[in-house]
Amino acid sequence: MEIDRSGVTAVGFDPALIAYDRPKTSYLEATLVDGARLGIVDFKLEKNQVSAVTRFGVPLRFPIADVVGLTSRTSTVDYLTERAVDAHDYVSYLGPVRPYRIDAAVDGRPFQLGGRRFERGIGTQSRTLLAYKLKPGDRRFQALVGLDDRAGPLGNVVFRVMVDGQARFTSPAMTARDAPRPIDLDLAGAKLLILITEFGERGDVRDLADWIEPRIIR
Numbered sequence: 282m283e284i285d286r287s288g289v290t291a292v293g294f295d296p297a298l299i300a301y302d303r304p305k306t307s308y309l310e311a312t313l314v315d316g317a318r319l320g321i322v323d324f325k326l327e328k329n330q331v332s333a334v335t336r337f338g339v340p341l342r343f344p345i346a347d348v349v350g351l352t353s354r355t356s357t358v359d360y361l362t363e364r365a366v367d368a369h370d371y372v373s374y375l376g377p378v379r380p381y382r383i384d385a386a387v388d389g390r391p392f393q394l395g396g397r398r399f400e401r402g403i404g405t406q407s408r409t410l411l412a413y414k415l416k417p418g419d420r421r422f423q424a425l426v427g428l429d430d431r432a433g434p435l436g437n438v439v440f441r442v443m444v445d446g447q448a449r450f451t452s453p454a455m456t457a458r459d460a461p462r463p464i465d466l467d468l469a470g471a472k473l474l475i476l477i478t479e480f481g482e483r484g485d486v487r488d489l490a491d492w493i494e495p496r497i498i499r
Contacts, residue, residue: 308336312350313343318400320354352401352494361476361495362401364413372408374484381405386429386489393430394491395461402493404429405478407438407485413474421498422468426452427461429489434458437481438490444471454481461493468497 308322311333320336332342362383371378379387386392386404393399403411426440436457442450442464449466453459468474478490 307353307355309333310352310354311348312352312400313347314349315347357499359419359497359499360401361413361492361497362403364497366411367414368410368412370410374407374480376485378409379406381409381411386431386491388431388489390431392491392493394425394427394493396430399491399493402491403476403495405476405490405492406488407478407480407490409478409490411476413476415468415471415474415497416499418499419468419471419497422464422466422474422495423498424464424495425461425493426455426464427459427491427493428455428457429491430457432457432487432489435483436487436489437483438488439479439481440464440490440492441477441479442466443473443475443477444468445473456481461491 306322308320309324310318310320312318319341321333321341322336323332323334325332326345329345330342331345331348332340334340369381371380381387382389382404384401387406388404391398391400392402392404405411422442422444428436428438434456437454439454440450440452440462441448444466450464452462455462476492476495478488481488
């Protein structure tokens with residue numbers, strides 16, 4: 282459909298009206314410079330041009346320079362943003378707690394970590410505990426953690442990961458000035474994974490703690 286775009290400031294789409302089956306085979310999730318995020322198959326690169334087909338069957342062609350990110354979506358990568366949390370707990374410092382958020386910082390705004398924008402993750406504040414029962418075949422846990430850039434100089438948190446009751450990762454107290462830290466842990470044979478956002482040096486003030494692309498490798 283072609284429309285007269287003069288005077289149009291924005292166009293919104295209702296995702297609730299769109300339904301199509303997830304491909305049975307692996308596919309790529311491409312993020313483009315204009316903010317579009319597309320699931321694509323039949324990805325080919327020729328002379329700096331990408332040709333592909335969307336998950337809903339529309340052929341596309343665009344310059345590789347328009348691609349700012351590619352994420353492989355396979356049965357061997359299981360994002361925690363798509364798994365149900367089996368248990369969660371909050372500990373308030375003084376004021377009310379802010380519940381964790383999926384695919385947004387705990388204040389509801391997009392992730393901004395280390396000067397980069399991210400689409401997928403879990404936003405928390407201290408002190409938050411998220412527990413996940415592991416499945417047979419879960420092999421590794423991976424994520425990128427840090428304090429959101431918008432936390433400013435007051436935010437200060439500690440990230441901790443527990444596996445079957447044992448601390449397997451503990452960050453130093455982190456601020457928005459610290460570089461994000463990658464996590465890569467062995468889960469072979471484990472039954473329970475707990476992600477903990479701990480109080481840092483200033484209670485929960487400006488603790489916009491980001492768990493970016495937390496995922497289980499199977």
